[in-house]
Amino acid sequence: MFTKSEANLIKSLHDKKYRQNTSLFLVEGEKSVAETLASDFVIEKILATKPFYTKYSKLIKDKKIVCEIVEQGEIENVSTLESNDSVMAIVKQKKYQIPTVENDEIVLVLDNIRDPGNFGTIIRIADWYGIKKIIASIGTVDLYNPKVISATKGSFTRVQISYANLNDFLTKTKVPILGAFLEGENVHKFNFPKNGILIVGNESKGISLEIKNLVTKKITIPSFGQTESLNVAISTAILIDNWKRNSPRKILST
Secondary structure: OOOHHHHHHHHHOOOHHHHHHHOEEEEEOHHHHHHHHOOOOOEEEEEEOHHHHHHHHHHHHHOOOOEEEOOHHHHHHHOOOOOOOOEEEEEEOOOOOOOOOOOOOEEEEEEOOOOHHHHHHHHHHHHHOOOOEEEEEOOOOOOOOHHHHHHHOOHHHOOEEEEEOHHHHHHHOOOOEEEEEEEEEEOOOOOOOOOEEEEEEEOOOEOOHHHHOOOOEEEEOOOOOOOOOOOHHHHHHHHHHHHHHHOOOOOOOO
């Protein structure tokens, strides 16, 4: 059974201020907690139903993680998810250094992405395409927002997300900087470089003027219909897919 202090801590971690003060965050739902268990994130405590504990007991014991057995209703009462019937974990945050861009690498840069669902989905997309580094502007939504973590479906454990002053970072970089715009070179015909940075912008305003001036190549997804724009996460997936298929990197046979 939850103690009052446990319930209060969990509820406080819904709030960014308390996440920052404690350097903790919540991971909720079986898939996301299982992915976290398999990662190098440090789990402070797991609160789980008996079926979840039974399924993952060996891993929990091997890692010497404190796990408290609770009822499904108790989890649902403090969860941020509409449906969470098995588990939540209290996890220590990681603080990543601002990375460099390696010779054969695409790095994703996010300019003021505000929607948690979009941010989480973009992290999941990056994971799918093997992109290991994302650099987010200071104004981008908090990585450890429960809605972001939930939307990643565990991919946050495999992608390094750093926050930076984008102007400072991009000014110093020596690799090609591609930006997604409504006007630009058609991605179906664009000659993508071997490595570089892909910038995607805010859901309603796009890439900010300050950052726009640092872009070396503007690219666009051609429209064949009447809608004015695409969701930023969908756009990100399309752009990365085109880059992966059309860049001059070596393709290893499987």
